[in-house]
Amino acid sequence: MDKRKVILIHISVWLIFIIGGICRDYFPDKFAGESVFNYSVTQFGYTIVAAICFYGSYFWVAPQLILKRKYLVSFLLTVMLFALVVFARYALEFWFLKPVMNYDNYFDKIPTISYYLTNVFYYYFPGYFVYGLLYFFAESWYKNNQRQQEMQQESLAAELAFLRAQVNPHFLFNTINDIYTLTYQKSEQAPEALLKLSVMLRYMLREGNAALMPLNREVEYLENAIALQKIAAKGDAYINFDQEGYIGEQPVASLLFIAFVENAFKHGVSDDPDHPVQISLKADNNSIFINVYNKKSHGLEDTTGGIGLTNVRRRLELMYPGKHELSIEDRDNSFRVALNLQLN
Template sequence: MIVVSAAIWAALATLRHERENHQLRAEKRAAEVAFLKTQINPHFLYNTLNMLFSMAYPVAKPVANAILKLSELMRYMLHDTPDGQVDLEKEIEYLHNYLDLYRLRFPGSFHVQFTLTGEPVGRRVAPLVLIPFVENAIKHGVLDDPKNPVHIRLYVDGNQVQFEVENQRSNANKDATTGIGLPNLRRRLELLYPEHHTLQVGTAKGQFTTLLRLVG
């Protein structure tokens, strides 16, 4: 009976220890995702942009439109969801607002093509999981060559989302900001899509390409 009791106690202790470890891993995962996702707290900036928009609109509508686009970006960043997922349509809208803001900044010299294949309705993804690839292309790519535009391609097929960004590499460092960075992005994908994603990064003939596949 002593041996049996000891075995039962050891089994219960092991089970309790595994549960505690599982809870700690879940909490650590949630903390890491929150840290990697949040680069700034945009509440103050979002409220300030709304104020600036109301001031600028009667005076300069193009400036007001730029402020409005930036405000929409901030609003999306502030949006939170219980399950940590957003509609893919919302993520696409965010990408369009981001690109529109750059078009306002560089009128006539911002050559980026965005194509969508498939039906995004009903699909959900982690928020802000696509934008780092676009930010990276804009930071390091050639944007003013109409013959070699930045290509952004989004494919939706069944339970798979594929996102590809291709750009000609620029020798000039146009933006001193570091953004989220590929190492942090890889880590975030590992946390959000363990064994349900692939990320390929490569350079060939002066073209830099990133290809992300999300499954499930």
């Protein structure tokens, strides 16, 4: 919390103490012989003594006792504070209230030192001294808890950044090789493919670094990936991408769905018109459902990468705890992954 706000809160609390004391003692005619101003000044003076006890406990004793656990130092500081409060109480009454305000709480008698010692011991210390310790303890606990939360958030952000950085480059590398081939062959599709790849790389390097992105931008990224796969396959790629519902500005984890699509391209069959790669996306303001199905390729396994779906699992655990259902159906001839994501 901002220090100025903390100071304002402290001042407000002490003012409430002063006003409460005035309302409790003056208006029931307990001090009818005094003016409101004089009694307010008197109440303010006694509040200063209470504040000395409170802040002495908070600034002097509590750090040594609670944080550093220096018990002897804490005891000596407590004795010093006790003496200071006794002196402040005496000075207030006989150096200010009586000569300046003409206020005498003892009817021209001077109480003994034992009275002040007893009064401070039984009134100020069980109250304001203990309050100072408790306030310091509560504040330390709050700051420590807040610091731990910040560290956890920083650790979470670092891990998510690391996971995003591991988005499988296999697809992009293959695409670059395909575009090189198209360029070498002077294909008319080369400029279009290069433009789509440029858009994808710009998204990954700039915008994709954000934790959340609008759903429509993620869908655009998927569409470009599918278009590049079809170009690379020279017309022999059969991929259906069905979209249903509202595809708009809903925030979603960036580069989350591409792992499902890349997995289908990498390990599946996309050149079989009877078994096309099926990608379906349904969305509304509160949820997103994506389903990716592909026929399995039983050719030579590609051992590169291999972290895509594991990456997605971890990101979902971090960003959508208790708000997602990930289903993976791995059969002999087919593979299906389905994700149901709750946004709110």
